[in-house]
Amino acid sequence: MKVVDYINNSKKTIFSFEILPPLKGKGIEDICNGIDPLMEFKPPFINVTYHREDYEYKKMGNGLLKKVSIKKRPGTVGICAALMNKYKVDAIPHIICGGFTKEDTESALIDLKFLGIDNVLALRGDPLKNESSFVATKGGSKYAIDLIKQIDDMNNGQYLYEETKNSPSNFCIGTAGYPEKHFEAMNLNSDLKHLKAKVDAGAEYIVTQLFYDNQKYFEFVDKCKEAGINVPIIPGLKPLATVKQLNALPYRFHVDLPEALIKSVIKCKDNAAVRQVGVEWCIKQSKELKNAGVPFLHYYSMGKSDNIKAVAEAVF
Ligand SMILES: Cc1cc2nc3c(=O)[nH]c(=O)nc-3n(C[C@H](O)[C@H](O)[C@H](O)COP(=O)(O)OP(=O)(O)OC[C@H]3O[C@@H](n4cnc5c(N)ncnc54)[C@H](O)[C@@H]3O)c2cc1C
Numbered sequence: 001m002k003v004v005d006y007i008n009n010s011k012k013t014i015f016s017f018e019i020l021p022p023l024k025g026k027g028i029e030d031i032c033n034g035i036d037p038l039m040e041f042k043p044p045f046i047n048v049t050y051h052r053e054d055y056e057y058k059k060m061g062n063g064l065l066k067k068v069s070i071k072k073r074p075g076t077v078g079i080c081a082a083l084m085n086k087y088k089v090d091a092i093p094h095i096i097c098g099g100f101t102k103e104d105t106e107s108a109l110i111d112l113k114f115l116g117i118d119n120v121l122a123l124r125g126d127p128l129k130n131e132s133s134f135v136a137t138k139g140g141s142k143y144a145i146d147l148i149k150q151i152d153d154m155n156n157g158q159y160l161y162e163e164t165k166n167s168p169s170n171f172c173i174g175t176a177g178y179p180e181k182h183f184e185a186m187n188l189n190s191d192l193k194h195l196k197a198k199v200d201a202g203a204e205y206i207v208t209q210l211f212y213d214n215q216k217y218f219e220f221v222d223k224c225k226e227a228g229i230n231v232p233i234i235p236g237l238k239p240l241a242t243v244k245q246l247n248a249l250p251y252r253f254h255v256d257l258p259e260a261l262i263k264s265v266i267k268c269k270d271n272a273a274v275r276q277v278g279v280e281w282c283i284k285q286s287k288e289l290k291n292a293g294v295p296f297l298h299y300y301s302m303g304k305s306d307n308i309k310a311v312a313e314a315v316f
Contacts, residue, residue, distance in 0.1 A: 001090060002118050002172035004204045006044050007232050007295040015316050016234075017299040017308060018047035018094075021073040028082045034305045035087070041312045045090035045119065046083055047298075048076045052099045052125055077111045090119060092174070097147050098125035101139035105150060106160050113154075113169045121174040121207065122147045133184070145198045148173055152202030175203035177233060179211050179220035183254040192227045205231050210238045210249075210300055212281065213258050214288050235289050238300035239307045240278035242271050279310045286315040 006014060017038055022030040035046065051073045057065040080091035093112060095105065112120065124144040127134040136142040141150065153159075157168035175198045178191060185191035195206070206229070211217055217235050224233060240249065240257075246265055249255060261281050268274045286297050297315065299308045 001044070002204075003045065003092070003174060004172055004232070007205070010295070013290045013294055013316075014044060014296045015041040015299075015312055016043045016045055016047070016296050017301045017305075018049055019301055020049050020303050021051065021076065021079050024072055024074065028079070028086070031079070031303070032086070034301055034303050035083075037305045037309045038301070038312065039087060041316050043089060045092050046087070047092045047121060048079050048083070048094065050076050050094040050096050050123075050125075052096065052128065054129060075108075077108060077115070080112070080117055081115050084115070084117075091117060092119045092121055093117065094121045094123055095147060095151075096123045096125035097136060097141035097144065098128070098134065099137055100141070101137060102141065102150060102160055103139070105141070105147065106154070109151065109154055109169060109171070112171075113167075118170065119172045119174065120151060121176070122151060122203065123176055143194070144175060145194070145201050148175065148198055148201045148203050155202070172205075173203045174205050174207055174234075175199070176209065177206040177220070177224070178209045178254075179216040180209070180255050182209075188223065189227075192223060192229070195224070196227050196229050199229050199231050203231065205234060207234045207298055208236045209255065210236050210253055211255055212240070212249075212261055212285070213256065214285055216256075217289070218292070232295045234296045234298050235294055236298045236300060237282055237285060237289075237311075238302070239275075239282035239311060240265065241275050241304070241307060243268070243274055275307055279307050282307070282311045283314045286311055290315060 019031055019034060053069045053071045055067055056070055058068050060066050076093035080093050083091040122144050124134060141147045151171055151173050154169040155171060157163055157165040177195055181188045181191050208217065221233050243265060246262060250257060264277045265274050268277060289297060301308050
């Protein structure tokens with residue numbers, strides 16, 4: 001079922017979460033440990049992130065260095081199939097531009113259509129570790145909007161090199177939004193202009209980058225409305241879990257941490273106490289968002305579910 005249909009059919013806020021594919025070589029059971037404890041909260045779907053290859057220099061027998069591409073995690077197609085089969089929920093693969101030619105993307109979408117997957121989250125992807133800014137793959141999409149247009153074309157029966165009016169896809173397309181602005185955008189207005197273009201191109205809902213100050217989400221929703229963006233905006237949340245994340249979260253996700261949260265974390269004796277502070281903060285955020293009537297509360301589990309379970313127990 002499509003995410004927008006879940007939203008239209010439900011009168012209350014629904015629980016959902018995303019997982020990371022396991023490290024290369026591990027099996028489905030490795031991610032189930034993180035998923036099983038969350039299934040009692042009846043998520044209608046599970047998002048599966050996509051992780052690009054890294055490039056490393058390896059010494060060859062002749063002493064020369066060779067640049068090699070190393071993939072650390074498997075792709076999403078097989079994982080989505082396994083999750084749908086095991087948990088009888090929808091699986092939402094994240095599809096990214098980086099590392100994919102348009103032909104690769106079409107091929108992945110054909111596999112997803114074959115599996116009966118109804119939703120995709122279309123993203124650009126981050127720059128590679130050794131790149132200062134995102135470089136589009138030759139023959140691939142430069143921005144998420146190009147990917148959205150390709151998926152929308154397929155939904156209209158227009159494949160890359162042929163029209164297949166008899167077998168159009170029917171994906172519900174989600175896109176990313178940034179309450180605190182995407183880090184590359186010149187300002188929030190220009191980011192919103194591009195977000196509106198993604199919606200106009202076919203994105204039916206937005207999932208936000210994580211944030212720790214609900215006011216930023218509420219202001220973002222208002223500004224989206226002013227900009228003519230009228231699709232559901234699903235807030236993304238992640239409980240803070242370690243002292244290190246005081247620096248890591250702003251660095252990695254370009255978000256501000258509220259002063260009160262920082263003060264509470266700094267007072268903690270150890271990471272167990274920090275984890276508890278993170279859970280309590282996230283419960284407070286979740287309750288306020290739920291009271292405001294958000295369609296979903298979407299949690300970034302990143303493989304660890306004990307703190308999200310604690311939040312869900314208090315909120316759902
Ligand atoms: C909910 C969520 C899930 C994510 N999941 C993943 C994942 O699974 N794998 C992964 O690798 N990354 C993931 N990311 C990270 C995401 O790929 C990065 O944040 C990336 O830097 C931007 O992706 P985007 O889709 O928002 O890009 P875009 O929408 O393409 O925007 C990127 C930047 O370009 C600007 N821009 C957009 N369109 C244009 C245009 N036409 N002309 C000029 N400028 C433009 C925007 O303002 C923005 O600054 C996720 C992010 C979110 C919020």
